[in-house]
Amino acid sequence: MLSKACEYCIKAVVFLAQRSKEGKLSIVKEIAQAIDSPEAFTAKVLQQLVKGGFISSVKGVKGGFFIEEKTLQHLNLLQIVTAIDGRGLIDNCMLGLNQCSEVNPCPVHHLYKGIKADIVQLLNCSLVNDLTIEFSQKLSVLKN
Amino acid sequence: MLSKACEYCIKAVVFLAQRSKEGKLSIVKEIAQAIDSPEAFTAKVLQQLVKGGFISSVKGVKGGFFIEEKTLQHLNLLQIVTAIDGRGLIDNCMLGLNQCSEVNPCPVHHLYKGIKADIVQLLNCSLVNDLTIEFSQKLSVLKN
């Protein structure tokens, strides 16, 4: 469904959002620990998030990552998923047909289209800010 | 979502089912052509389907693959997907948590559980026999 890179990104962003609301920067080590991910690999995917403009970073002593308040207001999971994994999950046919559509459907097209729409809706309606609030209240976890 | 191997398997099975109802065996070359897949790799995944008991094969001249009538009656996509890709799609957390549940949910657990149930239902309710009927009537395609 989602790549490991994308899973780490989503979890990292939720954690970072919480920390940012507390006015704190987080270094890679803290993030990797909070989401139980390999540190070096996490650093790589965080770079992608910075390049995509989803999170911000500060180098050097007292540096780290954070999310700008105004970015957090509208940031949702669809933005992150498409930036990291591309539009495959959203666009692709379940059976991999290049041209799968209403007029040229694969055998499961009509059954799958509703599910795909639901996935897009889940991602699009999942505001990082909302997820973070739940996480702060310990109503959800980012690791076991 | 599904591996390439799994995509090929599903398409191969739908094609094979149609041919089997016509009383014909199909060789790898015909199958690969019908579903637009690489021949050698398709041969490999067909072997897995034979081992799993989903399809049957005959070696030698006039040999090929087919599906037994009684197998076809109850064969559905969930059986094929779990045999080829395992239970990951069905069991795994969207964010990859090892222990994601109602009492210990990831940030999207409650939103995702319905979608996962829908995916399982799609696969479980998709009888290969039914898909084949539609395919025979040219209401769906296996390649472009």
Added chain:
DNA sequence: CGCTTAAAGGACATACTTATCCTTATTAGA
């Protein structure tokens, strides 16, 4: 300025998926 800290970036390593090729076993038919 020089030291320390931390992100950025590049190179490399590992694992898995996808794909190909060649050989072997099996079968039908001449």
Added chain:
DNA sequence: TCTAATAAGGATAAGTATGTCCTTTAAGCG
């Protein structure tokens, strides 16, 4: 029995995802 056709199986290659390591760049602080 010999030959051709075809699945089965093993080895290998190519590609992608995942993960690690080391160097470079930037920033804060004494």
